[in-house]
Amino acid sequence: MQNPKNNIVKQINRPIAIFEIIFILLSAVSLFMYNMHHYINDRFESGNKVGQNTAAILESYQSLGFLIPYWQEHFEEMEFFYDDTEKFIQKENALRKKLPELTEIEYITSQDAENLDADGQKLLAEICYFQLSQTFDRNKRTYQPLYLYSFVVRDNEMFFLVTGAKENELRISSGGEYLYELGCTNPYQKGWYPILDEILKTGQPSPSMELSMQKGADRSVVHVFEPVYVDDELAMIVGVSMQWKDLLSGTLRISCLVAVITGLLFVILGVVFLRLLKKIVIKPLRKEQDSINQYKETKNAEETIQELSHISCENEIEELAEDFSSMIQEIENHIKNIRTVTAEKERISAELDMAKSIQESQLPSIFPAFPDRPEFDIYASMTPAKEVGGDFYDFFFIDNNHLVMVMADVSGKGVPAALFMMASKILINNYAMMGLSPHEILERTNETICKNNQLKMFVTVWIGILEISTGKVIAANAGHEYPILRQPNGEFELFKDKHGFVIGGIKGKKYKEYEFTMQKGSTLFVYTDGVPEATNANEELFGTERLLEILNQKPDAMPQQLLTNVHETVNTFVGDAPQFDDLTMLAITLL
Numbered sequence: 001m002q003n004p005k006n007n008i009v010k011q012i013n014r015p016i017a018i019f020e021i022i023f024i025l026l027s028a029v030s031l032f033m034y035n036m037h038h039y040i041n042d043r044f045e046s047g048n049k050v051g052q053n054t055a056a057i058l059e060s061y062q063s064l065g066f067l068i069p070y071w072q073e074h075f076e077e078m079e080f081f082y083d084d085t086e087k088f089i090q091k092e093n094a095l096r097k098k099l100p101e102l103t104e105i106e107y108i109t110s111q112d113a114e115n116l117d118a119d120g121q122k123l124l125a126e127i128c129y130f131q132l133s134q135t136f137d138r139n140k141r142t143y144q145p146l147y148l149y150s151f152v153v154r155d156n157e158m159f160f161l162v163t164g165a166k167e168n169e170l171r172i173s174s175g176g177e178y179l180y181e182l183g184c185t186n187p188y189q190k191g192w193y194p195i196l197d198e199i200l201k202t203g204q205p206s207p208s209m210e211l212s213m214q215k216g217a218d219r220s221v222v223h224v225f226e227p228v229y230v231d232d233e234l235a236m237i238v239g240v241s242m243q244w245k246d247l248l249s250g251t252l253r254i255s256c257l258v259a260v261i262t263g264l265l266f267v268i269l270g271v272v273f274l275r276l277l278k279k280i281v282i283k284p285l286r287k288e289q290d291s292i293n294q295y296k297e298t299k300n301a302e303e304t305i306q307e308l309s310h311i312s313c314e315n316e317i318e319e320l321a322e323d324f325s326s327m328i329q330e331i332e333n334h335i336k337n338i339r340t341v342t343a344e345k346e347r348i349s350a351e352l353d354m355a356k357s358i359q360e361s362q363l364p365s366i367f368p369a370f371p372d373r374p375e376f377d378i379y380a381s382m383t384p385a386k387e388v389g390g391d392f393y394d395f396f397f398i399d400n401n402h403l404v405m406v407m408a409d410v411s412g413k414g415v416p417a418a419l420f421m422m423a424s425k426i427l428i429n430n431y432a433m434m435g436l437s438p439h440e441i442l443e444r445t446n447e448t449i450c451k452n453n454q455l456k457m458f459v460t461v462w463i464g465i466l467e468i469s470t471g472k473v474i475a476a477n478a479g480h481e482y483p484i485l486r487q488p489n490g491e492f493e494l495f496k497d498k499h500g501f502v503i504g505g506i507k508g509k510k511y512k513e514y515e516f517t518m519q520k521g522s523t524l525f526v527y528t529d530g531v532p533e534a535t536n537a538n539e540e541l542f543g544t545e546r547l548l549e550i551l552n553q554k555p556d557a558m559p560q561q562l563l564t565n566v567h568e569t570v571n572t573f574v575g576d577a578p579q580f581d582d583l584t585m586l587a588i589t590l591l
Helices: 008-059 064-074 085-098 110-115 118-143 194-202 245-298 301-309 316-362 414-433 438-451 543-553 559-574
Strands: 147-154 157-163 185-187 210-213 220-230 233-243 376-383 391-399 402-410 459-467 472-478 484-486 513-517 523-527 583-590
Touching (some): 008 118, 008 147, 008 233, 064 118, 064 147, 064 220, 085 118, 118 147, 376 391, 376 402, 376 559, 391 414, 391 583, 402 523, 402 583, 414 459, 438 459, 459 523
Antiparallel strands (some): 147 157, 210 220, 523 583
């Protein structure tokens, strides 16, 4: 018998190759379009968030109606002192002499500003410009936009007011070239930014974004504009600009990589398919042919029938094709299931590792935390029960003399608790940096969380603000564990403070704050319930009594040693029993 011109393998191989090429091209194009759409929308949402946050802070200044025209008319007379905290304090003290009843700068109204003399008005304008510049800088460094600025449009030009800068960027007065400060202008022509034209025309925010190529610059930019209102009237505009040139190259890279990987997978699957085809189709046909030839030669019908019985078929080609299809389908389903399960496990593991790194990076972890502050020593630690935890601590200065300390415990464990923890920590930090008192910080945080708390999660919080110079602590407790305090030459004792309700539980909840004084040599220890509720194999709790006992074994120990002693004792007590809750502690000693 002559060999056929085209065998089955060649006939099947050609359409498979064509299909693979078409599928790879379609996959690459679809992935590219999807990624571009997704990434651009992501940039817009990020810019919109920055703009809304910045506009809200601007609107919180009750004297904004006075400041905007004053800045425009008197910017040449003003003194700019970016990051100069000492000069800010000097000017704020000078302003407080003119306004003895002043509490917070933001609460000064435009009428109060109008009643000030010229020096007072200038002080107010400089102080507010300093504070807002700090806010713009912080937002820019947090969210990393290309530009963050505010302006008014007048006489066909953009008159810049407050602008944000990163750590390595300079404003014009500091030798910068691109970051405009108060008084700088740029030409503005109607039609350059249609969305901005719409805001100026209607006074209402626009839900969309502006994509354009900046003249004279080789980069594409996403523009987001957010209006700022004074007495329900458009007063100024916050602008956020973000680069998206990198999206094109990044998306092409990802699409090409996926296309290459897809092509390799198709080649591998093609090779497997062709080998199976030879094994399931070609070899049985050859075996049938060999059996028949053998019968021709040997005339042994029994042996030939025995051989043919292994090819089980009434119509050999059709049945072999059905078996082949069934087997291939099972193999592919099995491989697909294994690949899906493996990829999902790797993805979850990678995401948990990333979440843990992100969470740890958000907590102060460098000690000594303030090596230039010899007045106190502070140390804290957090050991999550799972890959990521719901507990968190924080400490930071809101000015040179006031240190904020936070200890909190989110309900639940794992990723949901970690996400809730991050949101709670950011809210507490932001409200504290606004200069609010402890009870106001808890109340505002509670209100914000209750607005969109569909999962009904909550967090217990203890927050205290220590005045370094006097040792006075103003604190508030939202359903958290009692703090433990040791005065000089004394023992650690529970400080049974006034408890409020948990954060996120009831909207509109009010919180009480209290005061106590730490003398030199005093130590304050705060913690989460994971310490007293640590459980051993006999289901026995570690308890508050044991905690006080271990603290009082070495009451003069410095914070780091105190926490180490507690942690080692808890680990010894728990033994091989699993850790069910996060272990989080913070201690501070006045020196």
